[in-house]
Amino acid sequence: MTQSDYSNTDKIMMGERSPLEKTFDQGFRWLTLGFAISIGLILISIAVIIAVGAFPAIKQFNFSFFTNSNWNPVTDEYGVIAVIYGTIVSSLISLIIAIPLGVGAAVFLSEDFIPEQIRTVLVFLVELLAAIPSVVYGLWGIFVLIPITTVFGTWLNQNFGWFPLFSSPPAGPGMLPAGIVLSIMILPIIIAISRDSLASLPPDLRQASLGLGATRWETIFRVLIPAAISGIMGGVMLALGRAMGETMAATMIIGNSNRLSISILDPANTIASLIANQFAEASGLQISALMYAGLVLMLLTLIVNILAEYIVNQVKAKYE
Template structure:
């Protein structure tokens, strides 16, 4: 009895083995380059934090953690506190999220589902994403000449009707924390809408058809299937937009009023950390003044870092729940 020889297709040819050996070093080299770039990025992050900490050290030694709760900001007396700017930064960003999140999700749903004909959906999504390309100084000018006069009657009405609420307790004269929050919502809207739209489009169509086949309506499918399935991506988009809102400078500086006095009312002028850095850093001469500004920069650096860490954590949590 003869044994059939082993077919040549069952074992790789010598030329194929040699070609794999010749290209393996390219794969290893590329992997090392990518690892090096990733490590360099982390190193730059720590380097930036270290430089800011060194420059802020005089203020850290002078005021300590009490800097976070001090309100006074007197350049002549070299007395500085951060609570006014932390409040303005957090409150304006919170207003931006309250407005931009529902609007951004609505835009994402309209442009990803079959609510509108295709010839309307594509231009609409493009126009919303186009807002992100407008320079912030242009948005600031628009806020001064258009948004402030437009919102003033609304602020006056809220003050007249709900003046007993501390957030609406003062009568506005124009620039305010509320206007800054609204203009921030416009600037972060493209981030939420675009990322949420891509996440919704990536959901398999089988989930939609299966839900509707079981008798669910379109809105029941959206709220019971699509939004839970895309929760991790939407949360990531919201946290990314929050990071943008915390660090926005020029547009907020032009409409917030740049007041160093702390006021709970949203209709009073306020200030944010990026705004005070943009306004005072070029003219800072005293070492303690520079240190106080860098201390504010260190606080903003820590806030944005915490936001990004929270985003990664929340995305993992929602992703785990969906799985």
């Protein structure tokens, strides 16, 4: 492109990019569009295939699937109320433990309480927590956690047995240890996302609060956490999705009992763990019922995600 080209105004407006480059740019657009669509297609095809597989069971049980607490392959009688209860309660236990622990750790790691170098090491350790395979968590749960929760659960049952959640003596594996292991597994998600959203707040906010005579803790609780709440909630909801879908660790610790029991000291089961346990030996209507259970799990996580989106938007709307 020499200087003389610029005297011709038409040419400047037409551009000097070669047709090949333009085609390539266009092609790249189609390529990325293809990638984006294929993600949607994968999701839809999974949902459709599961729905088709579940169809015989849907026809057979319809909504009684949600009210029946029996899961009996011998009599071909299936219901998921017990495993839905197990899925939700074990996830809730994990959230109750992981939210304060995770947000607290995130606050600590985003403040300058300790030198930068030590903080970097701690952040790395938190990330390592996410790298531990779930089967290892399961092993740890069986050999370390369950003996502890059995002692603790016995005490709970003896002293607070009148409370429905603690109304049975612990049987070893059960909802409580499963919830605790799940909480450790979802901690890294909550910590990482909460820390990121706290760290990305403008430093002005902190200075403004301190400049008004607020202490560090007032600043954290009244300004920083409320300002980062949409990020924190997003992390919590992601974590909840993870907890509900976690299979291996849950199956190893929860006791795999399909009987509905309110007590968290009793063995229970989650949808994911039920499917993992039974699929290998299932046949006929049982396969279909498992597919149906899988569909229910997908719906549950979908509801959680929509709820999360809704809550995050509600909280955000107040601020912007």
